Structures are given as C-alpha cells and as structure tokens.
Amino acid sequence: MSKLQVLSLTLLLVGLLALGSGLAAEESQGTSALWSVEGCWIKLEVHSPANLGTITGPGQVIESTGNPVALTTNCGKWVLEIEATDVKAPISAEEVLEDFEWRVGECPSGVTCQDTYVNFPGLNERMTAAEPKHEIFEAKFGMDYRYTSDMHDLPGDYRVELLYTVTTP
Numbered sequence: 001m002s003k004l005q006v007l008s009l010t011l012l013l014v015g016l017l018a019l020g021s022g023l024a025a026e027e028s029q030g031t032s033a034l035w036s037v038e039g040c041w042i043k044l045e046v047h048s049p050a051n052l053g054t055i056t057g058p059g060q061v062i063e064s065t066g067n068p069v070a071l072t073t074n075c076g077k078w079v080l081e082i083e084a085t086d087v088k089a090p091i092s093a094e095e096v097l098e099d100f101e102w103r104v105g106e107c108p109s110g111v112t113c114q115d116t117y118v119n120f121p122g123l124n125e126r127m128t129a130a131e132p133k134h135e136i137f138e139a140k141f142g143m144d145y146r147y148t149s150d151m152h153d154l155p156g157d158y159r160v161e162l163l164y165t166v167t168t169p
Helices: 003-023 093-099
Strands: 042-046 061-073 079-088 100-106 111-113 127-132 138-148 159-167
Touching (some): 061 100, 061 159, 079 093, 093 100, 127 138
Antiparallel strands (some): 079 127, 100 138, 111 127
C-alpha cells in the first residue's frame, strides 16, 4: 500500500469516527418542583367519653385515668388547653365543677404538664394542660378525671362536656 493510500485510508477512518460520534448526542437540563407551607397545621385526637362510674354515697371518689389525647403539628411550639363547656346534671354547673377535677396523668418527656388535680374555675374558661419546654412535634398524653361526691349530689346522670384546644404561636 502506498503512502498516499495509507493517508487516504487514515483520513477516511478519522472522518468516519468523527461522523459516527456526531450521530449520538445527549443533552441534560435541570428543573425544580416547588411548593410552600403556609402556617401551622395541627392534628388533635381526643378520647371517647370517659365513664367515671357510679356513686353510692357521699365522700366517694370515682375516677377514670389514662384517657388518651394525642397531637401532631408542624410547629414545635404549642399549648394544649382544656375547658369545661357544659354540664348536664340535676345540680348546678358550679356545684359539679367544684367536685370535678382533672390532670395530665401521663406526660411525655420535655413537656410541662398540669400533673396535679385541679378544678375548672367555671364554664368556658381555658386552662393550660401542657406546653413543651422545647420544640416537640408529636405528643401523647393520658388524661385523668375524678369526681368526689358530697351531700349536695342528687340522684341522676352527670356529664361534663370537655373541649381540648391546641394553639400555636
């Protein structure tokens, strides 16, 4: 093979390689998926009605303990409050609330809870049940309720309607 033929063959191969690599191409381009979260959201789960039992005489204490309340939020600072919104009883709401008490019996770590029994000062008056010491996004509580009977209790059914509220700053 002559030098001219080798040179022509080499140029032909180089041309074919260049042409072949020009057939395959690739291009990439990035993009994003965007969204925003406006404000705090809260999921609050409260137990079904708690049955304290039956009173058979004055001075008797009946209670229901460990009633579950759970909250989940995307805002780590919050306040869990409780209030009595209504009383159904054969005696006045004031008399019932004097003898009805509540507390947070089971309190998660890192949360300040009302861990001693207290009475409601009246209807529709919120009381702080729990507040985190630092950001906590999920908490489970065990609520306790008790009633101490006295000579003013009349026969019949008693019911205290409770409302739990979670607020975020």
